[in-house]
Amino acid sequence: MTILTYPFKNLPTASKWALRFSIRPLSCSSQLRAAPGTVISVQTKTKKTLAKPNIRNVVVVDGVRTPFLLSGTSYKDLMPHDLARAALTGLLHRTSVPKEVVDYIIFGTVIQEVKTSNVAREAALGAGFSDKTPAHTVTMACISANQAMTTGVGLIASGQCDVIVAGGVELMSDVPIRHSRKMRKLMLDLNKAKSMGQRLSLISKFRFNFLAPELPAVSEFSTSETMGHSADRLAAAFAVSRLEQDEYALRSHSLAKKAQDEGLLSDVVPFKVPGKDTVTKDNGIRPSSLEQMAKLKPAFIKPYGTVTAANSSFLTDGASAMLIMAEEKALAMGYKPKAYLRDFMYVSQDPKDQLLLGPTYATPKVLEKAGLTMNDIDAFEFHEAFSGQILANFKAMDSDWFAENYMGRKTKVGLPPLEKFNNWGGSLSLGHPFGATGCRLVMAAANRLRKEGGQYGLVAACAAGGQGHAMIVEAYPK
């Protein structure tokens, strides 16, 4: 932070904008560009806000999440809707929103518990929401919560709803392991069998190999490649070294640790786990040393790959929820919203070789749509699936060749400045409950904008299936 910018932040909002305009003519002086932080953004920001005529403004009142835990730890005996319920009750507690004003509830999840396939509804009922509030569940791999939020944005913007709860949940401690198809068929046929003779003849068809279980797929259905394997190839394609990946992972853990210690992760709400102690913080943050990380063997491409357990996000249990409203509704209810949810963009590309490049494709598109540039963004919150994935995206965004040949652009997207990037840790360190990460990203961006100052945050994530998402979060004027 330079001395120049510091006083600006303490000024009232209105005068801040005025100042920015007045400073604009300086923008061509190149020596100023070298200075990091807000100086640059002060020069280039030309828009007051991204509000659009005739479209309702959508605001985030607040958002919470349960602590994200390594799967197989304190949450291991729960069911997904238990976690989701914890996030919902946490949200109710944090916002004190009257339950009956909530028009609709949407949750994202990836690996579905078959008993609660509409986990949003089960959790909402259990959390004491009105049984008159409908709820549905969406899935879009790692951007499921993003989809839940943007679905909510759509419902509000189109005037269908005023108050939405959006969230996500994932419980990787327990996954549905099925009987084999043959066994299932036998069991279903047995159900329909009418006579003892029919039953016996069916049972006689039983073979022991029918008992082999079917695990949920960890690989892409279309390519049969696991995501870690694809990430390793992606890192190799962009020539990202093992050391770079370990360094980035270490950064993520260190920043997360710092944020946790400084109490910046204010979206976390404590969760009293039935039969266990109250969980108050994320337990996957473990800053290590580069030497120790270097000792690990590659996890996917053996024996020479670069993606290891230490530079990948880990299997996580957790849930998140946030309260989204039409701006006028929030103001009428006396809330002071945290942020606006502005333009968003979904992209998709080749699920084999570009599986995890969503952020690279989505970022320039959403910026363009919002009429912003990279310099306007004060807080970047990107989903960190793998160190190699983040660094490959960086290299792709920094490459004219890639932009020309694969994105149909004339010039490169440009690198997000690292000092504004995932400053409070990311999925590598905080954890990545697939269905819940999207809300964490948005809340991190909103909270960082409030804490660090700045107007715009950019959230971006990649997802299985070769899809991606990006959204602009605008700080609500203080």
Next chain:
Amino acid sequence: MVACRAIGILSRFSAFRILRSRGYICRNFTGSSALLTRTHINYGVKGDVAVVRINSPNSKVNTLSKELHSEFSEVMNEIWASDQIRSAVLISSKPGCFIAGADINMLAACKTLQEVTQLSQEAQRIVEKLEKSTKPIVAAINGSCLGGGLEVAISCQYRIATKDRKTVLGTPEVLLGALPGAGGTQRLPKMVGVPAALDMMLTGRSIRADRAKKMGLVDQLVEPLGPGLKPPEERTIEYLEEVAITFAKGLADKKISPKRDKGLVEKLTAYAMTIPFVRQQVYKKVEEKVRKQTKGLYPAPLKIIDVVKTGIEQGSDAGYLCESQKFGELVMTKESKALMGLYHGQVLCKKNKFGAPQKDVKHLAILGAGLMGAGIAQVSVDKGLKTILKDATLTALDRGQQQVFKGLNDKVKKKALTSFERDSIFSNLTGQLDYQGFEKADMVIEAVFEDLSLKHRVLKEVEAVIPDHCIFASNTSALPISEIAAVSKRPEKCFPSREGMLSGSSPAFSDLLAFGSPCQVIGMHYFSPVDKMQLLEIITTEKTSKDTSASAVAVGLKQGKVIIVVKDGPGFYTTRCLAPMMSEVIRILQEGVDPKKLDSLTTSFGFPVGAATLVDEVGVDVAKHVAEDLGKVFGERFGGGNPELLTQMVSKGFLGRKSGKGFYIYQEGVKRKDLNSDMDSILASLKLPPKSEVSSDEDIQFRLVTRFVNEAVMCLQEGILATPAEGDIGAVFGLGFPPCLGGPFRFVDLYGAQKIVDRLKKYEAAYGKQFTPCQLLADHANSPNKKFYQ
């Protein structure tokens, strides 16, 4: 559809598909072995690892030519002499090819057995040095690693291959009538075990990287990369090199062991092979099998077994010596020359001599969902062509769609496709009963029943709905294209040429040149089963525009076909050659030769399918149809057997395999073929007295083959065929002409035109005009220097 079914020996040729053309450019002819001007190899040092990059100039593939040999030895000597270098990586700079094998032209240029043996011994010495290298060498393989290329790779200390579809390893020498001549016969059994090595060498099959890893042929796999900061292929090679360098370092530092852990089965097999008795049994079994399959017509497989045996029983030195000698012997054989000729022909027939078409065919429509229509659809959707399959009834359409699905699903079962890829390929197919979407079609291929009026009807119907640029292709085996095109209503289309058709023995189509703009009607004669048979015979009329031909060839190449382009005429080329032979088959049967005996005579001559069985497979009704049509046009020359035989068979419902009865009885699930005893009365009623002077086994074989060959040469004489090479490819890949003979034209060259004419004259004396040698053949007999292949 006159064609034969999938045939064992032909399918062995599929390995040719991955062999690419082997350009051979002579450089440094003057012999100055200038160190500075290396053209085939460049090498650099990274740390203490030497990276040797092979890149033959002006060619898509690397081949082991003399220059490459000498430059390679030079570079390796430098590496071995250098103190800074502790290990080396051997890699190709060409995407899609490590080393595709030895330079065939280099072998073909050898005049004597000794020369070839010497070549083999030189190659053996180089790879032996590699094997004995004290500095570990890692072969980094991306793309085809075949023949000599594989022999180089297996003499290295370590092998890393990309898990790409293009990366295949194999020893296809046997398909060229030779054997691996650079120590492969000795090293391969040690590396993968005797049974697996023999399988590779005797079948010539290509092995994909993942399978090679399982077999122990390669030590590590590298996944191909997607786009990054460079084109994927480029970065993949770079990455392969990076990985290979880390392994080379690891090997030099002794952190990685080049020895591989063998599985239990492998260990047991290896143990069993140490017992002399077991070994003898294995040799015996394999030899028996080879004898049965080759019928003694192909010398290479037996020699391969011999050489492997020598190496194991008498030690490596004897093995290497034996290998080089047998290599020399084999390369000089007629069979090898014939097979190499076929290889060259095939390379030729994989090119589009009309150049690139103006407009790519992206939307294809096929009329008729029968065996042929569905087969064409399958090979089209497989390559990403959006294909409409249209039939008149839902039942027929269902059957056709199921055939396509089954064809693709069989690939899934063989793990050549994933189920996801199958589904995505299958989504290129639209089955329908109407002409919806034909307005977007770039090409329509009709595969309706062989009936001129029906073909006319569909042509008229289709022309009402297709766009102007759309090409109409007819999949017919005998109906002249110009007759089909006669009803084309588009003004620029072909004009009727019925007179030309019926003008008898000299359908000189050049005489029929008429006015009008070029035509978009063309013949595309596929062979059944379409997904197995590689040949496509494209028929152009005098009026067919060049661009139409270019499009048709482009589509065929996309479908993976080997293509011959012939002129329009009754029976075109393939059917026309087959017809006189079939007529002779009938006569021979009438003369009282048992169908089984006839089958064994033809297969022992090298035909993959016996003559009587062939009639059953083609369909007796189809054979009758063709015999009648062509008989009318060509008259006495196509006579011989009494067509009444076929007529009676059809009337009794003996249509061949499809009706369950023909000369044989066919039952679902029963492999054994029994003679159809009901045929006895038919044969008895049409019995002819055999002529003893031309009825020996050999005479019977030659009566069939000479009529085939004579007609083929006549096609060249009349201009139906443009080149002898196309004639040979058409005969071998479409009709199962013995590959060991190299096709009718190669056969004339190797066997001698005079001898063939002598035979023909002998049979002419017995039977008359059907055996009169054609003018071109007589010319060749009269001047022994005249050859079809110079």
